[in-house]
Amino acid sequence: MSHNRVMESSTRILILGMDSSGKVLQFDRNAAAVLRIEPGVPLDEVIAGAGAPLCETVRSGRERTVMLSVETSGGAHEAVVTLHPLSAAADPDGVAVLALVRVPVPHAERFVDPALVRRALLDDALPRLGSTLDLDLLARGLVEVAVPHLCNVASLLLLESALDPEEPPAAGVAPMRRMALATDDGDSAWDAAFPTGEAVVYPDDSPYARCLATGEPVRVTLDAESAVRLAAEWRRPPVADLFKGASLLLLPITEAGGLLGFFVCVRTPAHRPFDAYDVEVGMEFASRAAILVECAHRYGRERATALTLQRSLLPTDLSAPATVELRHRYLPGGRLIEVGGDWYEAIALPGARVALxxxxxxxxGVRAAVTMGRLRTAIQTLAALDLPPAEALERLDALMRTLGEREPHFATCAYVVYDAVSGRCEVASAGHPPPLLAAPGSPAAYLDVPPAPPLGIGDGPVVSREFPVADGTLLFLYTDGLVEHRARDIDVGFDRLRAVFDRGAGDLDELCRETLDGVFDDHQRDDIAMLLARLHRIPEEDHVAFALPAEPAAARRARGLVRERLRRWGLGALADTAVLLASELVTNAYRHAGGPITLRLIREGGLVLEVFDSYDGQPRVRAGEDVCADGGRGLQVVARLSRRWGVRCTPGGKAVWCELPLPR
Incomplete structure (x- = not known):
């Protein structure tokens, strides 16, 4: 902090009254003490250059504020001169214009006027910090208020236990952390001796320890001997020269829960030492600062908790078939609280499919993050049940309405299931911006998804739609924070996003960067979550489907087809197990479903066997079967021999599937 800043920050107001001709008729004590002035002198002689704005004020009847050079007893200084016209007086020779002149306080007189100290410290500077919730910024702002208005050097220290509630209590004097330091002359010796961010433990018999123990202000004037002793306690001999002859004032910062820390205020020997009035004013400053510190501290603690919660809820690893490339981004909004309810998810489904x-x-805030975590958990459960996108969103809507029975909860969601075998996407949306599809060699286009209300509204059904997808197509899902802008229509954001994908990019990470850079750069934007996928199909040679007749011979035919296909794929080691599983699944389909049967084999990350039939009933493993019975143990065999298995609904019935790991 420079000396010029101090002089500009610490000001004194002088009041002068002039008649319409510009002669000074009246002035206050401050003006008499600072200016070379006497009654009847033209204002232009007291303040050079003031005559022209004064004439303009008299002529127009309007207030004028100008910056002029003022010669004071302490030298020439830039001053702010405000001229206020008064209503016409009965006496034409009376005061017509009132001048308020704000001049810097001379360096040696800064702390002499108690009223000036109080006004500058408590009324002028401190209120500006009321909206600061960042604790580090607040600490710097507070010490820069104390300097220059109360002292030459100021430091703010807070207890480590207050900064970190999990910090174990320390025996003896508690450790503290220096949050900020300010000086009025820019002397680097203070910064070197007392670095910001340093952890501090004070000696038991020091003034600092006494302030911590009592919670009361401590005022000390340091002679040469006490300055040397204080330097020895610090184990920093150069500190003795800084403190020699100085006046030290410690101002505790307390709140309802106890002591948070204290201010260390120092006046150098060139200024009067702290007195009882300074202690009174300083404690009023510290008590007001304590409110700001506690608010910022509480905000920081809650924000850290919310961020930790949100980061724990967002997925760290996305799963998908090997043919699907995924990239994701999450950017918190440009608000004070960088926590929201945006999320993304990719869940690998059986049959070389993925839910995006x-x-x-x-x-x-925390409430939105908690609701987001509940929805993510529900989505994972619904995906595991292999529900179609529309039905999954309807279940989520019911969950949101349950959560909103006491307090409304709303959310938007886009749900896409991509089948890498058929190359088709099934899409459903609940109040969410439409997904963007960019096929190779074709312009990007937004999917025409049937609209539905946001989750939690429960007003209308959710309808899904299927779209064919060319190999290598880009699918982009995002939240509205990407395309919305407070000063523009949302269609502008949609057009910009589509233009980014029309230009194309070979690398998905580069495309993510271009997307974030090419839409909007709005510091007041909402959160942004986005999921980018390049969709490739499973190669033709890695999947095969066989139509089987609904007759007893279907199981025998399935065994032969599976064994032959595994031989061609070089998976003979799996043949015996896979043949048994296929036989059990096909036999169940023939006995309980009837109608046409389809057997499908997929080689992708594992060997998947799927049996499709036209019956939508869900098979169940039955426990406690008679071990001597001829049947009833098919699904028990499937569950025991496969890595995992399940059932999913299809438009024509259901599919029962199981998966075997591929040999190493």
Whole structure:
């Protein structure tokens, strides 16, 4: 902090009254003490250059504020001169214009006027910090208020236990952390001796320890001997020269829960030492600062908790078939609380399929993050049940309405299931921006998904739609924070996003960067979550489907087809197990479903066997079967021999599937 800044920050107001001709008729004590002035002198002689704005004020009847050079007893200084016209007086020779002149306080007189100290410290500077919630910024702001208005050097220290509630209590004097330091002359010796961020433990018999123990202000004037002793306690001999002859004032910062820390205020020997009035004013400053510190500290603690919660809820690893490339980004909004309810998810499904989800819970903060976590858990459960996208969103809507029985909860969501075998996407949306599809060699286009209300509204059904997808197509899911801008229509954001994908990019990471850079750069934007996928199909040679007749011979035919296909794929080691599993699944389909049967084999990350039939009933493993019975143990065999198995609904019935790991 420079000396010029101090002089500009610490000001004194002088009041002068002039008649319409510009002669000074009246002035206050401050003006008499600072200016070379006497009654009847033209204002232009007291303040050079003031005559022209004064004439303009008299002529127009309007207030004028100008910056002029003022010669004071302490030298020439830049001053702010405000001229206020008064209503016409009965006496034409009376005061017509009132001048308020704000001049810097001379360096040696800064702390002499108690009223000036109080006004500058408490009324002028401190209120500006009321909206600061960042603790580090607040600490710097507070010490820069104390300097220059109360002292030459100021430091703010807070207890480590206050900064970190999990910090174990220390025996003896508690450790503290220096949050900020300010000086009025830019002397680097203070910064070197007392670095910001340093952890501090004070000696038991020091003034600092006494302030911590009592919670009361401590005022000390340091002679040469006490300055040397204080330097020895610090184990920093150069500190003795800084403190020699100085006046030290410690101002505790307390709140309802106890002591948070204290201010260390120092006046150098060139200024009067702290007195009882300074202690009174300083404690009023510290008590007001304590409110700001506690608010910022509480905000920082809650924000850290919310961020930790949100980061724990966002997925760290996305799963998908090997043919699907995925990239994801999450950017918190440009608000004070960088926590929201946006999320993304990719869940590998059996049959070389993947569920791609992006959602946005209305609101921000911990409540939105918690609701987002509930929805993510529900989505994973619904995906495991292999429900179609529309039905999954309807279940989520019911969950949101349950959560909103006491307090409304709303969210938007886009749910896409991509089948890498058929090359088709099934898409459903609940109040969410439409997914963007960019096929190779074709312009990007937004999918025409049937609209549905946001989750939690429950007003209307959710309808899904299928789209064919060319090999290598880009699918982009995002939240509205990407395309919305406070000063523009949302269609502008949609057009910009589509233009980014029309230009194309070979690398998905580069495309993510271009997307974030090419839409909007709005510091007031909402959260952004986005999921980018390049969709490739499973190669033809890695999957095969066989139509089987609904007759007893179907199982025998399935065994032969599976054994032959595994031989061609070089998976003979799996043949015996796979043949048994296929036989059990096909036999169940023939006995309980009837109608046409389809057997499908997929080689992708594992060997998947799927048996499709036209019956939508869900098979169940039955426990406690008679071990001597001829049947009833098919699904028990499937569950025991496969890595995993399940059932999913299809438009024509259901598919029962199981998966075997590929040989190393």
């Amino acid at each position: 989800v992006v959602g946005d819970v209305a609101g921000h």
